[in-house]
Amino acid sequence: MPGTLFVVSTPIGNLGDLSDRARETLKRVRVVACEDTRVTGKLLRRFGIRAPLTSYHEHNERTKARQLVERLRQGESIALVSDAGTPTISDPGFRVIVEAIEAEVSVVPLPGASALTAVLSAGGLPTDRFVFEGFLPARQKERRERFQALRAEPRTLVFYEAPHRLKETLNDLQVIFGDREIVLARSHETGLDPAYVFGVIRQESRFLHDVRSSVGAAGLMQLMPSTARWMARKLALDFKAEQIADPTINVRLGTGYLKRVLEDFDGSQAMAAAAYNAGPNRPRRWREGLPVEPAIWAENIPFNETREYVKKVLSNAAVYSSLLSGRALSLKSWLGASTIGPRESSAPAIDGDLP
Numbered sequence: 001m002p003g004t005l006f007v008v009s010t011p012i013g014n015l016g017d018l019s020d021r022a023r024e025t026l027k028r029v030r031v032v033a034c035e036d037t038r039v040t041g042k043l044l045r046r047f048g049i050r051a052p053l054t055s056y057h058e059h060n061e062r063t064k065a066r067q068l069v070e071r072l073r074q075g076e077s078i079a080l081v082s083d084a085g086t087p088t089i090s091d092p093g094f095r096v097i098v099e100a101i102e103a104e105v106s107v108v109p110l111p112g113a114s115a116l117t118a119v120l121s122a123g124g125l126p127t128d129r130f131v132f133e134g135f136l137p138a139r140q141k142e143r144r145e146r147f148q149a150l151r152a153e154p155r156t157l158v159f160y161e162a163p164h165r166l167k168e169t170l171n172d173l174q175v176i177f178g179d180r181e182i183v184l185a186r187s188h189e190t191g192l193d194p195a196y197v198f199g200v201i202r203q204e205s206r207f208l209h210d211v212r213s214s215v216g217a218a219g220l221m222q223l224m225p226s227t228a229r230w231m232a233r234k235l236a237l238d239f240k241a242e243q244i245a246d247p248t249i250n251v252r253l254g255t256g257y258l259k260r261v262l263e264d265f266d267g268s269q270a271m272a273a274a275a276y277n278a279g280p281n282r283p284r285r286w287r288e289g290l291p292v293e294p295a296i297w298a299e300n301i302p303f304n305e306t307r308e309y310v311k312k313v314l315s316n317a318a319v320y321s322s323l324l325s326g327r328a329l330s331l332k333s334w335l336g337a338s339t340i341g342p343r344e345s346s347a348p349a350i351d352g353d354l355p
Contacts, residue, residue, distance in 0.1 A: 003030070003077040005068075005100045007093065009086040009112025015046060017113045023047055025110060030076040033068055035092060039083045056080070058092050065096040072105045086114040090134040090160050116158060123156075129326070130156040136169060143169065147176040151207055152198050152320045176207065179220060179247040186255045192262070195324055196269055197255060199317030200276060203309060209247055219245040221254025227355050231257045264351045268340055270294040273313040278306045280354045284343075291341030295331065 006025050011017040026032060026049050033056035034040035040053055056064050068078055080087050080096065087093035100107050120127045133150070136159055137143045150157060161169050183201065187194035204222035205211045212218045216225055223231075223244060231253040232239030243249045258276060265271035265283065274283040286301060298314065301307035318334040343350070 001075055002103070002105045003072045003075050004106045004108055005072055005097065006077065006079045007087050007097070007107065007109045008079045008081050009110060009114060010040075010043060010081050010084055012084045012113045012115050012118065015043070018043070018047065019110070019112055022110050022112060023049065026051055026079055026081075028077070029079040031071070032079045032081060033064070033096070034081045035083045040081055051079070056092055056096065061092050061095050065099050068096050069099045069103050069105065072100060073103060084113070084115075086112065086116075089114055089116055115160070120156070120158065125156045127156065130158060132158045135160045135162075136165075138165065140168065140172060144172050144176060147172060148207060151176060151180060152195075152323050154324050154326070175209070179207070179209070179251065182248055182251050183220075186251050190255045190259045192255055192259055193269075193317070193321070195321035196313075196317045197251075197258065198320040199313045199315075200254075200258065200273065202316045202320075203313045209245055209250075212245070219250030219254070220247055221250055221258075223250060223254055223257070224355075227257060228253050230355050234260075260351065260354060264354060266343070266347065268294065268338065269317070269335070270298050270310055270314060271340060273310045274298075274301060274306055275354075277309045278303060280351075282306070284350065287340055288342055291339035293332075294335045294338065294340055297340040 006029060008022050008025060009019075010022070026044065026047075029051060031052045031054050032040060032044070033054050035055070035057045037053040037055055044051060044053075054064075054068075056068070072078060080093050082091035082093065085091065088097065097107055116132055120130060131150070131153060133146070137146060159169075183197055184194050186192075187197045201207060201220050204217075205220050207220065209220060211222065213222060217223060218225075225241060225244060228244050228250075229239065229241075231237075235252070235256055237249075237252070239249070239253075258272065261275045261280060262269070262272040264280060265275060265287075271283045271287060274286070282303070287297075292300075294314070298307065298310045301310060314335065315331060318329055318331045321334055322329045
């Protein structure tokens with residue numbers, strides 16, 4: 001009869017967190033598989049437990065998993081532990097558990113300490129929905145790329161990090177995520193869909209603050225200096241040229257301009273995106289003709305650069321809308337049933353002042 005693989009949580013700082021059930025299990029198993037025999041040895045000696053130890057870590061996991069499963073098949077019971085916390089949660093153990101299940105060996109978890117659940121319980125952030133990303137890449141480039149991919153994720157994010165990298169990781173978090181709340185706040189203040197604003201920013205700057213184009217556009221929303229000055233006057237904002245890349249000011253000016261463009265184009269996000277990229281006069285000409293769905297209109301924009309820009313902004317925005325709402329959305333359902341065609345005779349006059 002096969003033995004049992006017990007997955008045992010161990011303390012993450014306070015030895016009192018080792019449960020009575022865990023202690024009894026560690027006493028009666030045939031062997032304890034652990035990351036570091038020195039660390040686990042100290043823990044067992046503290047509780048007077050003399051179970052044999054065998055090392056099981058990321059460097060020997062593949063071969064050791066087979067050996068442990070064979071012992072389980074022969075009827076031995078084994079406890080799997082990590083240095084601290086719950087095994088397999090960013091710690092070794094996954095492979096032996098998978099192979100034990102495939103071998104039809106019973107796997108029994110013993111709940112206990114976990115850094116993940118501990119920080120969630122006391123962190124003061126929403127815990128009804130969260131994303132656990134485990135340990136972050138050691139290299140800054142890969143780490144920032146990971147953060148970039150998660151920028152619009154609305155759920156609480158949890159990461160593990162080594163103490164010696166904590167300072168630089170916190171700096172990367174500020175660089176990549178520092179403007180997320182700014183975008184959400186300004187979107188709500190101006191009445192814009194934040195998913196649409198995120199879609200524009202992703203296409204304009206990939207969420208980088210210090211990007212400057214060859215023609216002088218700068219910041220998250222890639223504002224031209226002349227447009228920034230015009231928008232600052234409209235908002236009665238004391239604006240200086242060197243502030244154009246400041247995230248708070250850039251997003252305030254950019255969302256203000258985007259709001260006015262949307263109003264000038266009857267709320268059409270496709271036409272407003274085209275205007276944001278190519279200026280308002282061209283889309284005013286391009287809307288003439290038979291009314292068509294926004295996706296069809298976007299496919300027929302005569303300028304390649306603007307056509308691809310609008311398609312990507314709309315696709316990005318639909319993805320962000322799904323992330324923010326937690327509901328899967330198609331591009332067509334997100335754009336709605338509106339059409340793009342000539343301006344209605346009853347519509348307000350165009351804003352000829354728009355740059």
